[in-house]
Amino acid sequence: MIENYFAFATTVFMGLLAIVNPISAIPVFLELTDYMGDKQKRNVAAKSVLVAFCIILVFSIAGKLIFHVFGITLAALRVTGGILVFVIGYEMVRGKPESIGKSVKLGDEPVKADAGISMAITPLAMPLLAGPGAITTSMSYSAAKDVTHLLIVIAIYAIICFITYLLFLAGPRIVKVIGTNVMLVITKMMGLILAVIGVQMFALGIRELFEF
Template sequence: MLSDQSPFGGVIGAFLLAFPALFSIVNPLGAALIFSQVMADRSPAERAMLSGRVGLYSLLVLLVSLWVGAYVLNFFGITLGALRVAGGLVVAIRAWSLLMAPEEHEARKEQQAAPASDAEDVAFFPLTMPFTTGPGTISVAITLGSARPAGGAGLWSFFVGASAAALLIALTVWVAYLYADRLIALLGQNGARVVTRLAAFLLLCIGVQILSNGVQDLLAPVFRGAS
Protein backbone atom coordinates (compact mmCIF):
# COMPACT_ATOMS: atom_id res chain seq x y z
CA MET A 1 0.00 0.00 0.00
CA LEU A 2 1.21 3.47 -0.83
CA SER A 3 1.39 6.15 1.80
CA ASP A 4 2.90 9.60 1.79
CA GLN A 5 2.43 12.69 3.89
CA SER A 6 1.93 15.07 0.96
CA PRO A 7 -0.57 14.68 -1.91
CA PHE A 8 2.16 15.50 -4.42
CA GLY A 9 4.38 12.80 -2.96
CA GLY A 10 1.48 10.36 -3.23
CA VAL A 11 1.06 11.20 -6.92
CA ILE A 12 4.77 10.66 -7.59
CA GLY A 13 4.78 7.42 -5.60
CA ALA A 14 1.78 6.06 -7.50
CA PHE A 15 3.32 7.05 -10.83
CA LEU A 16 6.62 5.35 -9.98
CA LEU A 17 4.74 2.21 -8.96
CA ALA A 18 2.43 2.05 -11.98
CA PHE A 19 4.61 3.19 -14.88
CA PRO A 20 7.36 0.51 -14.77
CA ALA A 21 4.78 -2.21 -14.12
CA LEU A 22 2.59 -1.19 -17.07
CA PHE A 23 5.59 -0.53 -19.33
CA SER A 24 6.95 -4.00 -18.59
CA ILE A 25 3.75 -5.88 -19.36
CA VAL A 26 2.67 -3.75 -22.36
CA ASN A 27 6.24 -3.70 -23.71
CA PRO A 28 5.56 -1.03 -26.37
CA LEU A 29 9.06 -1.25 -27.86
CA GLY A 30 8.91 -4.99 -28.45
CA ALA A 31 5.30 -4.77 -29.62
CA ALA A 32 6.25 -2.05 -32.11
CA LEU A 33 8.61 -4.45 -33.86
CA ILE A 34 5.76 -6.93 -34.37
CA PHE A 35 3.37 -4.11 -35.35
CA SER A 36 5.78 -3.07 -38.10
CA GLN A 37 5.93 -6.61 -39.49
CA VAL A 38 2.17 -7.18 -39.40
CA MET A 39 1.37 -3.75 -40.86
CA ALA A 40 4.09 -3.86 -43.54
CA ASP A 41 1.53 -3.90 -46.38
CA ARG A 42 -0.42 -0.89 -45.05
CA SER A 43 0.21 2.65 -46.27
CA PRO A 44 1.96 5.16 -43.96
CA ALA A 45 -1.33 7.02 -43.52
CA GLU A 46 -3.13 3.84 -42.42
CA ARG A 47 -0.36 2.94 -40.00
CA ALA A 48 -0.41 6.44 -38.51
CA MET A 49 -4.18 6.27 -38.08
CA LEU A 50 -4.01 2.83 -36.47
CA SER A 51 -1.21 3.95 -34.13
CA GLY A 52 -3.34 6.80 -32.81
CA ARG A 53 -6.42 4.65 -32.34
CA VAL A 54 -4.53 1.87 -30.59
CA GLY A 55 -2.97 4.43 -28.25
CA LEU A 56 -6.39 5.87 -27.41
CA TYR A 57 -8.05 2.48 -26.92
CA SER A 58 -5.12 1.31 -24.79
CA LEU A 59 -5.55 4.33 -22.54
CA LEU A 60 -9.25 3.55 -22.06
CA VAL A 61 -8.54 -0.11 -21.23
CA LEU A 62 -5.85 0.86 -18.71
CA LEU A 63 -7.93 3.54 -17.00
CA VAL A 64 -10.99 1.31 -16.64
CA SER A 65 -8.86 -1.51 -15.23
CA LEU A 66 -7.06 0.80 -12.80
CA TRP A 67 -10.13 2.66 -11.59
CA VAL A 68 -12.85 0.00 -11.63
CA GLY A 69 -11.28 -3.46 -11.66
CA ALA A 70 -10.40 -3.76 -7.97
CA TYR A 71 -13.77 -2.34 -6.89
CA VAL A 72 -15.60 -4.90 -9.04
CA LEU A 73 -13.70 -7.74 -7.39
CA ASN A 74 -14.36 -6.24 -3.95
CA PHE A 75 -18.07 -6.18 -4.82
CA PHE A 76 -17.98 -9.97 -5.23
CA GLY A 77 -16.57 -10.38 -1.74
CA ILE A 78 -12.87 -10.60 -2.53
CA THR A 79 -10.97 -8.76 0.18
CA LEU A 80 -8.27 -6.26 -0.67
CA GLY A 81 -5.65 -8.44 1.01
CA ALA A 82 -6.63 -11.51 -1.01
CA LEU A 83 -6.67 -9.43 -4.20
CA ARG A 84 -3.19 -8.13 -3.49
CA VAL A 85 -1.82 -11.60 -2.77
CA ALA A 86 -3.37 -13.13 -5.91
CA GLY A 87 -2.51 -10.13 -8.07
CA GLY A 88 1.04 -9.98 -6.78
CA LEU A 89 1.49 -13.67 -7.64
CA VAL A 90 0.10 -13.14 -11.15
CA VAL A 91 2.34 -10.13 -11.74
CA ALA A 92 5.42 -11.93 -10.40
CA ILE A 93 4.78 -15.06 -12.49
CA ARG A 94 4.26 -13.03 -15.67
CA ALA A 95 7.40 -11.02 -14.94
CA TRP A 96 9.39 -14.21 -14.42
CA SER A 97 8.26 -15.60 -17.78
CA LEU A 98 9.16 -12.31 -19.49
CA LEU A 99 12.54 -12.29 -17.78
CA MET A 100 13.50 -15.87 -18.59
CA ALA A 101 11.86 -16.44 -21.99
CA PRO A 102 11.04 -13.24 -23.90
CA GLU A 103 11.06 -15.24 -27.14
CA GLU A 104 7.92 -17.15 -26.07
CA HIS A 105 6.21 -13.86 -25.25
CA GLU A 106 7.11 -12.50 -28.69
CA ALA A 107 5.77 -15.61 -30.42
CA ARG A 108 2.46 -15.31 -28.56
CA LYS A 109 2.21 -11.64 -29.52
CA GLU A 110 2.82 -12.47 -33.17
CA GLN A 111 -0.04 -14.99 -33.10
CA GLN A 112 -2.36 -12.42 -31.51
CA ALA A 113 -1.53 -9.75 -34.10
CA ALA A 114 -1.64 -12.06 -37.14
CA PRO A 115 -5.36 -11.47 -37.97
CA ALA A 116 -4.63 -7.74 -38.34
CA SER A 117 -2.63 -8.24 -41.52
CA ASP A 118 -5.63 -8.71 -43.84
CA ALA A 119 -8.65 -7.36 -41.92
CA GLU A 120 -10.15 -3.89 -42.24
CA ASP A 121 -11.20 -2.66 -38.78
CA VAL A 122 -8.33 -3.89 -36.60
CA ALA A 123 -7.60 -0.98 -34.25
CA PHE A 124 -9.46 -2.40 -31.25
CA PHE A 125 -9.36 -6.11 -32.09
CA PRO A 126 -6.78 -7.52 -32.34
CA LEU A 127 -4.29 -4.61 -32.16
CA THR A 128 -5.49 -3.18 -28.84
CA MET A 129 -6.95 -6.35 -27.36
CA PRO A 130 -5.35 -8.77 -26.99
CA PHE A 131 -2.13 -7.63 -28.73
CA THR A 132 -1.29 -4.41 -26.86
CA THR A 133 -3.41 -4.49 -23.70
CA GLY A 134 -4.56 -8.07 -23.28
CA PRO A 135 -5.52 -10.11 -20.22
CA GLY A 136 -2.02 -9.86 -18.76
CA THR A 137 -2.05 -6.08 -18.89
CA ILE A 138 -5.57 -5.91 -17.46
CA SER A 139 -4.62 -8.18 -14.54
CA VAL A 140 -1.55 -6.06 -13.78
CA ALA A 141 -3.63 -2.85 -13.91
CA ILE A 142 -6.25 -4.33 -11.57
CA THR A 143 -3.50 -5.43 -9.20
CA LEU A 144 -2.04 -1.92 -9.24
CA GLY A 145 -5.52 -0.57 -8.46
CA SER A 146 -5.61 -2.83 -5.41
CA ALA A 147 -2.49 -1.05 -4.08
CA ARG A 148 -4.54 2.10 -3.52
CA PRO A 149 -4.79 3.75 -0.08
CA ALA A 150 -7.97 3.17 1.89
CA GLY A 151 -9.43 6.62 1.24
CA GLY A 152 -9.08 10.36 1.64
CA ALA A 153 -6.66 12.56 -0.23
CA GLY A 154 -4.22 9.66 -0.58
CA LEU A 155 -6.75 7.75 -2.69
CA TRP A 156 -7.10 10.60 -5.20
CA SER A 157 -3.34 11.17 -5.26
CA PHE A 158 -2.89 7.51 -6.06
CA PHE A 159 -5.35 7.52 -8.93
CA VAL A 160 -3.92 10.76 -10.36
CA GLY A 161 -0.43 9.27 -10.36
CA ALA A 162 -1.55 5.91 -11.74
CA SER A 163 -3.68 7.58 -14.42
CA ALA A 164 -0.71 9.75 -15.44
CA ALA A 165 1.33 6.56 -15.82
CA ALA A 166 -1.42 5.02 -17.99
CA LEU A 167 -1.50 8.17 -20.14
CA LEU A 168 2.26 8.06 -20.64
CA ILE A 169 2.09 4.36 -21.54
CA ALA A 170 -0.60 5.12 -24.14
CA LEU A 171 1.52 7.93 -25.59
CA THR A 172 4.51 5.59 -25.69
CA VAL A 173 2.45 3.00 -27.56
CA TRP A 174 1.32 5.61 -30.07
CA VAL A 175 4.84 6.95 -30.69
CA ALA A 176 6.44 3.47 -30.76
CA TYR A 177 3.92 2.16 -33.28
CA LEU A 178 4.06 5.34 -35.35
CA TYR A 179 7.85 5.17 -35.62
CA ALA A 180 8.18 1.38 -35.52
CA ASP A 181 10.47 1.25 -38.56
CA ARG A 182 12.91 3.68 -36.93
CA LEU A 183 12.83 1.66 -33.71
CA ILE A 184 13.76 -1.47 -35.65
CA ALA A 185 16.74 0.33 -37.16
CA LEU A 186 17.74 1.73 -33.76
CA LEU A 187 17.19 -1.22 -31.42
CA GLY A 188 16.74 -4.36 -33.46
CA GLN A 189 15.40 -7.60 -31.98
CA ASN A 190 18.24 -8.03 -29.48
CA GLY A 191 18.02 -4.46 -28.22
CA ALA A 192 14.28 -4.82 -27.66
CA ARG A 193 14.84 -8.01 -25.68
CA VAL A 194 17.38 -6.28 -23.44
CA VAL A 195 14.85 -3.55 -22.66
CA THR A 196 12.18 -6.22 -22.07
CA ARG A 197 14.35 -8.10 -19.57
CA LEU A 198 15.25 -4.94 -17.65
CA ALA A 199 11.61 -3.93 -17.46
CA ALA A 200 10.57 -7.48 -16.49
CA PHE A 201 12.92 -7.41 -13.51
CA LEU A 202 11.27 -4.22 -12.28
CA LEU A 203 7.87 -5.85 -12.77
CA LEU A 204 9.00 -8.85 -10.73
CA CYS A 205 10.04 -6.58 -7.85
CA ILE A 206 6.71 -4.75 -8.00
CA GLY A 207 4.80 -8.03 -7.96
CA VAL A 208 6.69 -9.21 -4.90
CA GLN A 209 6.05 -5.88 -3.14
CA ILE A 210 2.29 -6.04 -3.83
CA LEU A 211 2.26 -9.67 -2.67
CA SER A 212 4.07 -8.67 0.51
CA ASN A 213 1.52 -5.93 1.20
CA GLY A 214 -1.29 -8.44 0.72
CA VAL A 215 0.25 -10.91 3.15
CA GLN A 216 0.58 -8.14 5.73
CA ASP A 217 -3.12 -7.23 5.22
CA LEU A 218 -4.22 -10.84 5.72
CA LEU A 219 -2.04 -11.42 8.78
CA ALA A 220 -2.71 -8.09 10.51
CA PRO A 221 -5.94 -9.29 12.24
CA VAL A 222 -4.11 -12.38 13.51
CA PHE A 223 -1.36 -10.33 15.08
CA ARG A 224 -3.85 -7.87 16.54
CA GLY A 225 -5.82 -10.71 18.12
CA ALA A 226 -2.67 -12.23 19.58
CA SER A 227 -1.47 -8.96 21.15
Protein backbone atom coordinates in the same frame (compact mmCIF):
# COMPACT_ATOMS: atom_id res chain seq x y z
CA MET B 1 -7.21 26.82 -0.54
CA ILE B 2 -5.82 26.77 -4.09
CA GLU B 3 -2.33 26.15 -2.73
CA ASN B 4 -3.63 23.19 -0.74
CA TYR B 5 -5.26 21.71 -3.84
CA PHE B 6 -2.06 22.26 -5.83
CA ALA B 7 0.04 20.59 -3.13
CA PHE B 8 -2.40 17.68 -3.01
CA ALA B 9 -2.36 17.34 -6.81
CA THR B 10 1.46 17.33 -6.82
CA THR B 11 1.56 14.66 -4.14
CA VAL B 12 -0.97 12.50 -5.98
CA PHE B 13 0.86 12.91 -9.30
CA MET B 14 4.25 11.95 -7.88
CA GLY B 15 2.80 9.04 -5.93
CA LEU B 16 0.78 7.54 -8.78
CA LEU B 17 3.52 8.18 -11.35
CA ALA B 18 6.05 6.32 -9.20
CA ILE B 19 3.70 3.37 -8.69
CA VAL B 20 2.39 3.13 -12.27
CA ASN B 21 5.86 3.82 -13.72
CA PRO B 22 4.75 3.97 -17.39
CA ILE B 23 8.34 3.85 -18.64
CA SER B 24 8.72 0.33 -17.27
CA ALA B 25 5.64 -0.74 -19.26
CA ILE B 26 7.14 0.27 -22.63
CA PRO B 27 9.23 -2.93 -23.10
CA VAL B 28 6.19 -5.02 -22.17
CA PHE B 29 4.04 -3.16 -24.69
CA LEU B 30 6.64 -3.52 -27.44
CA GLU B 31 7.10 -7.22 -26.68
CA LEU B 32 3.38 -7.97 -26.77
CA THR B 33 2.66 -5.92 -29.91
CA ASP B 34 5.81 -6.85 -31.82
CA TYR B 35 3.90 -8.63 -34.61
CA MET B 36 1.28 -5.86 -35.02
CA GLY B 37 1.07 -2.98 -37.46
CA ASP B 38 1.09 0.66 -36.39
CA LYS B 39 -2.70 0.94 -36.43
CA GLN B 40 -3.13 -2.12 -34.23
CA LYS B 41 -0.47 -0.85 -31.82
CA ARG B 42 -2.26 2.49 -31.48
CA ASN B 43 -5.50 0.60 -30.92
CA VAL B 44 -4.01 -1.57 -28.17
CA ALA B 45 -2.29 1.45 -26.55
CA ALA B 46 -5.51 3.46 -26.51
CA LYS B 47 -7.59 0.59 -25.14
CA SER B 48 -5.06 -0.30 -22.45
CA VAL B 49 -4.92 3.23 -21.00
CA LEU B 50 -8.70 3.61 -21.33
CA VAL B 51 -9.35 0.36 -19.47
CA ALA B 52 -6.78 1.29 -16.82
CA PHE B 53 -8.43 4.69 -16.35
CA CYS B 54 -11.88 3.10 -16.02
CA ILE B 55 -10.56 0.67 -13.39
CA ILE B 56 -9.04 3.46 -11.30
CA LEU B 57 -12.14 5.59 -11.78
CA VAL B 58 -14.43 2.85 -10.48
CA PHE B 59 -12.22 1.95 -7.53
CA SER B 60 -11.62 5.60 -6.61
CA ILE B 61 -15.36 6.20 -6.41
CA ALA B 62 -16.67 2.87 -5.11
CA GLY B 63 -13.66 0.71 -4.27
CA LYS B 64 -14.57 -0.04 -0.67
CA LEU B 65 -18.16 -0.86 -1.64
CA ILE B 66 -17.02 -3.24 -4.40
CA PHE B 67 -14.63 -5.05 -2.09
CA HIS B 68 -17.35 -5.37 0.54
CA VAL B 69 -20.10 -6.59 -1.83
CA PHE B 70 -17.99 -9.29 -3.46
CA GLY B 71 -16.06 -10.18 -0.32
CA ILE B 72 -12.78 -9.30 -2.01
CA THR B 73 -9.76 -8.36 0.04
CA LEU B 74 -6.81 -6.26 -1.06
CA ALA B 75 -4.55 -9.14 -0.05
CA ALA B 76 -6.27 -11.46 -2.53
CA LEU B 77 -5.90 -8.81 -5.22
CA ARG B 78 -2.19 -8.56 -4.45
CA VAL B 79 -1.77 -12.35 -4.71
CA THR B 80 -3.55 -12.53 -8.07
CA GLY B 81 -1.74 -9.49 -9.45
CA GLY B 82 1.59 -10.89 -8.25
CA ILE B 83 1.04 -14.16 -10.12
CA LEU B 84 0.10 -12.33 -13.33
CA VAL B 85 3.07 -9.96 -13.14
CA PHE B 86 5.48 -12.84 -12.42
CA VAL B 87 4.25 -14.84 -15.43
CA ILE B 88 4.64 -11.80 -17.70
CA GLY B 89 8.15 -11.10 -16.40
CA TYR B 90 9.15 -14.76 -16.75
CA GLU B 91 8.01 -14.86 -20.37
CA MET B 92 9.95 -11.66 -21.11
CA VAL B 93 13.16 -13.09 -19.62
CA ARG B 94 12.76 -16.48 -21.28
CA GLY B 95 11.77 -15.05 -24.64
CA LYS B 96 8.61 -16.05 -26.42
CA PRO B 97 8.48 -18.62 -29.23
CA GLU B 98 7.88 -17.20 -32.68
CA SER B 99 4.44 -18.75 -32.83
CA ILE B 100 3.20 -16.97 -29.73
CA GLY B 101 1.30 -13.80 -30.43
CA LYS B 102 0.89 -14.47 -34.12
CA SER B 103 -2.53 -13.57 -35.42
CA VAL B 104 -4.29 -15.61 -38.05
CA LYS B 105 -4.49 -13.52 -41.19
CA LEU B 106 -6.49 -13.56 -44.40
CA GLY B 107 -4.34 -11.87 -46.99
CA ASP B 108 -2.90 -8.75 -45.41
CA GLU B 109 -5.78 -8.17 -42.99
CA PRO B 110 -6.27 -9.89 -39.64
CA VAL B 111 -9.32 -12.12 -39.47
CA LYS B 112 -10.03 -10.88 -35.97
CA ALA B 113 -10.94 -7.22 -36.18
CA ASP B 114 -10.45 -6.63 -32.46
CA ALA B 115 -7.14 -8.48 -32.07
CA GLY B 116 -5.17 -7.25 -29.09
CA ILE B 117 -8.06 -6.36 -26.79
CA SER B 118 -7.15 -9.24 -24.49
CA MET B 119 -3.57 -8.04 -23.99
CA ALA B 120 -4.83 -4.46 -23.66
CA ILE B 121 -6.86 -5.57 -20.64
CA THR B 122 -4.35 -8.07 -19.25
CA PRO B 123 -1.49 -7.49 -18.66
CA LEU B 124 -1.20 -3.90 -19.87
CA ALA B 125 -4.19 -2.29 -18.14
CA MET B 126 -4.35 -4.77 -15.27
CA PRO B 127 -2.07 -5.27 -13.40
CA LEU B 128 0.68 -3.11 -14.97
CA LEU B 129 -1.05 0.29 -15.26
CA ALA B 130 -3.88 -0.26 -12.78
CA GLY B 131 -2.49 -2.85 -10.40
CA PRO B 132 -3.05 -3.29 -6.67
CA GLY B 133 -0.61 -0.49 -5.87
CA ALA B 134 -2.33 2.06 -8.09
CA ILE B 135 -5.78 0.95 -6.92
CA THR B 136 -4.79 1.17 -3.26
CA THR B 137 -3.13 4.55 -3.69
CA SER B 138 -6.04 6.06 -5.59
CA MET B 139 -8.51 4.71 -3.04
CA SER B 140 -6.43 6.11 -0.18
CA TYR B 141 -6.17 9.57 -1.75
CA SER B 142 -9.88 9.62 -2.58
CA ALA B 143 -11.45 8.13 0.53
CA ALA B 144 -10.34 10.64 3.16
CA LYS B 145 -11.09 13.77 1.15
CA ASP B 146 -14.03 15.66 -0.32
CA VAL B 147 -15.41 15.55 -3.88
CA THR B 148 -12.88 18.11 -5.13
CA HIS B 149 -9.99 15.96 -4.00
CA LEU B 150 -11.62 12.93 -5.63
CA LEU B 151 -11.86 14.81 -8.93
CA ILE B 152 -8.20 15.81 -8.60
CA VAL B 153 -7.17 12.17 -8.16
CA ILE B 154 -9.17 11.13 -11.23
CA ALA B 155 -7.78 14.01 -13.31
CA ILE B 156 -4.20 13.24 -12.28
CA TYR B 157 -4.55 9.59 -13.24
CA ALA B 158 -6.05 10.66 -16.59
CA ILE B 159 -2.92 12.74 -17.22
CA ILE B 160 -0.71 9.77 -16.35
CA CYS B 161 -2.72 7.57 -18.75
CA PHE B 162 -2.21 10.14 -21.53
CA ILE B 163 1.53 10.26 -20.84
CA THR B 164 1.61 6.45 -20.94
CA TYR B 165 -0.23 6.44 -24.27
CA LEU B 166 2.33 8.83 -25.77
CA LEU B 167 5.20 6.73 -24.43
CA PHE B 168 3.68 3.57 -25.94
CA LEU B 169 3.42 5.25 -29.35
CA ALA B 170 6.97 6.59 -29.05
CA GLY B 171 8.28 3.11 -28.17
CA PRO B 172 9.43 2.19 -31.71
CA ARG B 173 11.24 5.53 -32.05
CA ILE B 174 12.96 4.92 -28.74
CA VAL B 175 14.10 1.53 -30.08
CA LYS B 176 15.52 3.20 -33.20
CA VAL B 177 17.47 5.67 -31.09
CA ILE B 178 18.97 3.21 -28.60
CA GLY B 179 19.09 0.17 -30.92
CA THR B 180 17.41 -3.23 -31.00
CA ASN B 181 20.09 -5.00 -28.96
CA VAL B 182 19.93 -2.45 -26.16
CA MET B 183 16.13 -2.68 -26.12
CA LEU B 184 16.41 -6.48 -25.94
CA VAL B 185 18.65 -6.15 -22.88
CA ILE B 186 16.26 -3.60 -21.34
CA THR B 187 13.31 -5.90 -22.07
CA LYS B 188 14.94 -8.84 -20.32
CA MET B 189 16.01 -6.64 -17.41
CA MET B 190 12.48 -5.30 -17.09
CA GLY B 191 11.20 -8.87 -17.29
CA LEU B 192 13.43 -9.81 -14.37
CA ILE B 193 12.28 -6.75 -12.41
CA LEU B 194 8.64 -7.55 -13.17
CA ALA B 195 9.13 -11.13 -12.03
CA VAL B 196 10.66 -9.90 -8.77
CA ILE B 197 7.85 -7.38 -8.31
CA GLY B 198 5.37 -10.19 -8.93
CA VAL B 199 6.98 -12.36 -6.25
CA GLN B 200 7.04 -9.41 -3.84
CA MET B 201 3.35 -8.66 -4.49
CA PHE B 202 2.49 -12.33 -4.04
CA ALA B 203 4.47 -12.61 -0.80
CA LEU B 204 2.92 -9.44 0.60
CA GLY B 205 -0.55 -10.68 -0.32
CA ILE B 206 0.05 -14.07 1.30
CA ARG B 207 1.37 -12.36 4.42
CA GLU B 208 -1.71 -10.14 4.61
CA LEU B 209 -4.07 -13.07 3.95
CA PHE B 210 -2.68 -15.21 6.76
CA GLU B 211 -1.44 -12.30 8.92
CA PHE B 212 2.02 -13.54 9.74
